[in-house]
Amino acid sequence: MKLVAKRLDVVEPSPTLAITAKANQLKASGLDVVGFGAGEPDFDTPNHIKEAAKKAMDQGKTKYTPVSGTVSLKDAIIKKFETENGLKYEKNQIIVGTGGKQVLYNFFMATLNPGDEVIIPAPYWVSYADIVRLAEGTPVIVATDISSGFKITAEQLEKAITPKTKVFIFNSPSNPTGAAYTRSDVEALVKVLEPKDIITVSDDIYEKIIYDGLEFVNPAMISAKMKEKTFVINGVSKAYSMTGWRIGYGAGNAEIVKNMDTMQGQSTSNASSISQAAAEAALTGDQTPVAEMLKAFDKRRKLIVGLLREIPGVECRMPEGAFYAFPYMTGVYEMPGFKKLLAETKETSYSKLFCDVLLEKYNVAAVPGIAFGDDKAIRLSYALGEKDIEKGVSRIKQMVEDLQK
Template sequence: METNFESIRGAIQLTRQLASRVNTLSPSTTLAITAKAKEMKASGIDVIGLGAGEPDYNTPDNIIEAAYTSMKEGKTKYTPSGGLPTLKDAVIAKLENDQGLHYLRNEIMIGIGAKHVLYTLFQVMINPGDEVIIPSPYWVSYPEQVKLAGGVPVHIEGKPEAHFKVTAEQIHDAVTEKTKAIIINSPGNPTGMIYSEDELNQIANVCKEKDLWIISDEIYEKLIYGDEKHVSIAQLSEDAKKRTLIINGVSKSHSMTGWRIGYIAGDATVVGAMTNLASHSTSNPTTTSQYAAIEAYNGPQDAVETMRKDFESRLDRVYPQLAAIPGFKVIKPQGAFYLLPEVTEAMEKTGFANVDDFAEALLTKANVAVIPGSGFGSPNTIRLSYATSIELIEEAIRRIHSFVKEKWRI
């Protein structure tokens, strides 16, 4: 007993020694669920994980070969902090070809994945007390990264009836004298929803009126379905381009999540500050991964389209199956590889007070790992990824359906 008290006392003392900024962080719901699912699977339980935030495809062979060749040629040394000039040129060409946007090398920085690029951006942009508008549902790391920079996340709700998107009026009403930026994620994680050109135009007008930075996370731009198309808000006008900082990378588009290459395109002063910070923190993105990314952008794009078509086919098959579960209300997403059903009625009818408990029961009783929407600022939803085999997705949905029917209270 005495030892326990000593352990507690020691833990408290250690906590006091930590920087206060890290004590404000919320643990990653996604990682926690994934870790528990892996633990169960390792113990022999037949768990199906639908929490994956990455494609289940391997990186295309031509990209792997380019990486291997670069190593054999001795390209294994330091590079400039902001990335290889040849990779910057590949990004510039991609933005010109895909969006008709023209950038110079000093307006591009290569980072260690889009997540680290965002982190670095907030570190150079945000002063203590600055507010950043974050539409919800949101990707889990946005508010945490803003807080780490000393900023204040300001959440505005994208309601299900608005397809989880926020309006220009909501943004206008949320702006204060402390507001510095807004984050737009289209296609979105966890919603899969896409902002139309008209919606983006209205948002751009508010940002011009209120003089806001626009942080445009476009990491899922290649995964779009049906007749939808990706529009970058930076395309809409010279003013929109001037205030937009595009975040993107090869993780989702080319199934290169583990290679950790992302980029920012935008204002040269901001990009320069980020590059300076990187020079004192990371030195440079992994050299081999940069050569792989050059091939990803400059090489054939057939594998990108093959993967997109497969994800669309999976979505078309599993969407009606998920929507048929009692108490599930599902809006068909337009992009990415997630489904975000609203499950309020299912929770109530199966005796669960909140979505965290509901997701926990799906994991421990139905052996299906999903991510509770509470981690995304959407407390009445769960996120399911269809970035796994169609057989596993359909079996997981059957298990969820059976669980809900069995627990349903008349």
Template sequence: MIISKRINKISVSPTMKVAGEAKELIARGENVIDLSVGETDFPTPPNVKEAAKRAIDNNETRYTLNPGTVELRKAIADKLKRENGLEYSIKQIIVSSGAKQSLYNAIQSLVYVDDEVIFSAPYWVSYPEMVTLAHGQSVIIPTTEETGFKIKPSQLKKAISPYTKILILCNPSNPTGSCYTRKELEEIADIVLQNKFYVISDEIYEKLIYDNFELVSFPSLGEEIKKRTILVNGLSKSYAMTGWRIGYAAGPEEVIAAMNKLQSHSTSNASSISQAAGVEAFNGPQDYVNNLKNEFQARRDYLYNELTAMDGITCYKPQGAFYLFPNISTFFNKRVNGIRIENSVDFAMYLLREAKVATVPGSAFGAEGYIRLSYATSKEKLQEAVKRIKDALSKLQ
């Protein structure tokens, strides 16, 4: 066998089938509305772009320190203190090429053979594959609309074993947009401290919070839980900087040192230009983020109201991120033109072919019976997508 056993253990994302056909339709000139993407349609803030241009003009184009420039790590430390009440030295912070690399580095640094990693379903698609690549075992806790897609303390206690190494919390959640309250996080923190394992708190959607919900950063719950938490965040979602590839992790110095060691043998430092832009994003005016949040809340309200008015669809109303995760299972076993819909992939493919609307099947997130729709696109496109979806659903019998 040419390909290693490690790579053969992981799978290509189930989203590839829908994404591949969507690209083919677009290439043929079809007017596809893409609600599958995990990035905003907003441009990067002008002041951030100007900072990057200055960095180029100043020839800031060399390698930086492996864990990131001192300036950027200091800006991150200042942000964490100012906004989250967290004290970290720059030795407790590492900058990586996106929050995804920060997550990957953290899992690789903490997990090995037989170590177990707990997370809930629906989950972000890369969590189980990252655990597999680290030779660990995923322990997946199923959640439901009725519980707000959140882990209950009783479920967490039942999932713990002598091999438990990490709990991954995605708060706010991709794909559901659900958020944990302070009380819910405190209950989880108590269980973590009693059983002495670590938490990776994925807070990449931290600033996209609606309805005045109070989002609490997990390590801010106390000094003891902070010692057991690796906080992961970045610039991609809140500042429309997905392509700039700047993520970071903050945590215990020994864990960050291990991540630094790993990164030194993989990508080394993140882009020097992107890091300079990141300093401005953290230190500059924050009006952009508030405007982004307000626009997303309006889009969420519109799409949520339209979807839940459709016969056969129920949907949890998210407090964060920019996704809706409607339950479409009532359409299973329905037919149109001799085609039978049996699962979420079939449903997503039907919407793509019939309505020219691209979504993500719930099976990609470990939650059959759902699809994920992103409202990080214009109101006009959302309105047209709603019309097309209604028409497509009316044809199912």
């Protein structure tokens, strides 16, 4: 008897979670490990949000809620979209899930049929392609690189579209590259998408973590016609340092939302009632903590990029958003020491080999770029203190110097 479902043949465990778990194990054993792997803010959840959760518990709001979210949280989400993005939605167009990942998963399970194609610009968040495969869709990967600012062009998008294309995934600011699309960038993509019978999924989870006064824009914000063909996914995890609270939300076509509600109703049902109360406070309450976290992240991104650029063989672009650096290591891969490592192992991924040695010998956790569709790079989260950033990058520099020999 085969105990594993065949659908699992097409997916792998999340590499970011696996690396973070391994780093935590090493820390627990007493090693001084610097963890650049975790994609979560290191700040505590703001106090007014925690107080809202306590109040909800004291008021007995500990029961089931409607599958797709409480009325009051939906109202807060609707107001957020209208005031911050100029997008108007009705309650039947809103769904709340256990994190943005579940909302995305339910979207694909509710919309894809076998063979439907989903265009995914690379580098991409690790779960996009695997979720599409689980929903029996076909990922169509379109490569971008450091020379294009890690952004897909209108020409690339047009070329990737076929009669089987059903969905295009748009993620700005991006995990893993930190790239953010300008309004003109988005308008160029919309010119391609608007005439087509294609749904755009806009993953806006890093919306509020954007630097240098850059305007946040998603495809739904460009035109009324595009709004009708866009499903927007967001959440409170990154902006409000609420990763463990597990609240994400989506907005779009009411029929899609209804089918997602059915999917969720047969799996997790509602998200935590207490977490929903906290999320409502996050969206409607004091936004000062968001600005304070952004200021800290801005300082850290300049620090880590500056330090990485000092390392021989490393090329690093300044991210416009999120909290990740995505340095290219191609010069390092040409060094004698690295070539020797390749000869001594059967590992075919350069970035995985680099990250394995970095963790095992230098006590630094980073995520190999191959996990995001680009083996030339590694991903470093700078959601950690400045001293740890300096310590971790100095160890990376030491490894590179050792590889030069």
